[in-house]
Amino acid sequence: MTSTPSTNKERVIWRYPALRKRNLREMYDLAILCNKCKYCRFVFTPDARDHRFVNQCPRGETFGFASYYAEGTVEIARGIIEGRLGWSKTIEHILYTCTDCAHCEFWCENAMRVYPLTIMEIMKEHYVKEVGLPEYWKPIVENLKKFRNPFGEPVEKRGSWVPPGVSLPRSASVMLFVGDAYSYRVQHVAQAALRILSRLGVEAGYLYEEEWHSGYLLFRAGLYEDGLEFLEHNIKALEKAGAKTVVFLDAHDYRTFVKETKDAGIELPFEVKFFTDFVLPLLQKDSSRLRKLGIKAVYHDPCNLTRHVMPFPVWDSPREILKLIGVEVVEMFRNRLNTYCCGAGGGVMFTFPELNAVTAKRRVEEAAAVGGQYIVTACPYCVQSFKSVAKESGMGVYDVIELLDKALI
DSSP: OOOOOOOGGGGOOOOOGGGGGTOGGGGHHHHTTOOOOOTTTBOOGGGOOOTTSOBOOHHHHHHOSGGGSHHHHHHHHHHHHHTSOOOOHHHHHHHHTOOOOOHHHHHHHHHTOOOHHHHHHHHHHHHHHHTOOOGGGHHHHHHHHHHSSTTOOOGGGGGGGSOTTOOOOSOOSEEEEOOHIIIIIOHHHHHHHHHHHHHTTOOOEEOGGGOOOOSHHHHHHTOHHHHHHHHHHHHHHHHHTTOSEEEESSHHHHHIIIIIHHHHTOOOSSEEEEHHHHHHHHHHHTGGGBOOOOEEEEEOOOGGGTGGGTTSOSOHHHHHHHHHTTEEEEOOSSOGGGOOOOSOGGGHHHHOHHHHHHHHHHHHHHHHHTTOSEEEESOHHHHHHHHTTGGGTTOEEEEHHHHHHHHBO
16 A cells, blocks of 8 residues: 555544544543453454564553553543542553554554544543643653753754755745654754755755644643644644645654644645655656665564554555665564554653663564564664664664665665
């Protein structure tokens, strides 16, 4: 399946109307639909290939209790709505250790219309309003509100990744949305993306300091209105810049513009494209410019490019690009729609690094089990998660942009 994203008019999918009200009590009719089938826990039986790699919920697999799986969290929501349960630190831990992988949401939405991940997010929103923001989230949110990024880096340095002597236009029909990680932490990958676009004859614009964090982390923290504020700022800034197409480097930002806009009923005034989807047709026009790398690699599907952006997932274009540059792609047992989270999502990389590391290690073990020399993915936080634990296995970890930059003449 090839991703063909455009405006939200082409993405109209039925969603339970009460979801937009962000009111936990309105979720009661959904909560009682959960029949505890446990599809939220595992890969569907026909898709199971190895008994070691069938679990799908990182927090449930790690902590073991039913309350850490979707069916248990939905039951907690029911208890709170009925007044039988009250907020507690235990419930806070259950909610905020969710890695936002959306396995439960996708399958339950299609099978039972339960929407467990959305219920959890609305639970967070109520928790923040009724109890307060968890302490471990406060520094992140303070950085976001003051500096427009989670790292506390100065706003004026957002464009510091742009190579010296290069000045990108602030207005263009094709605008690049770089994101926090590529702007501040892995600038060499953003520079590689810029070189690729230049070699392909694409002159892309860039917002510089007018590009804010997309809103992803604010949504995950339970600060829905703040997330919308950041998202709407970026939409207006891109529209003002004359964007007809916005190309995203970071999977989290792409998902935010695709999914959160749909859930909020926001109609985008431009086309949205993930980087690999945007460059693949250009590469296919003249593949003679591509060197063959001759390596064997496992491709990891980021959650934010699969279940969160259905029915237009981004899983074909990265693989097609890797094949064009002579990479033998080896598939993990859990791939595409059944991909397993790297453990970084939902802000867990910042708030529960041990859980992030344990989850990433499981995924690296799966990559080693299928015999890949390298792990390649299309998300900076997936790359960082795997690099932190992959040394033991001796596997290299790359962003697909890095390999394409090496191969494109």
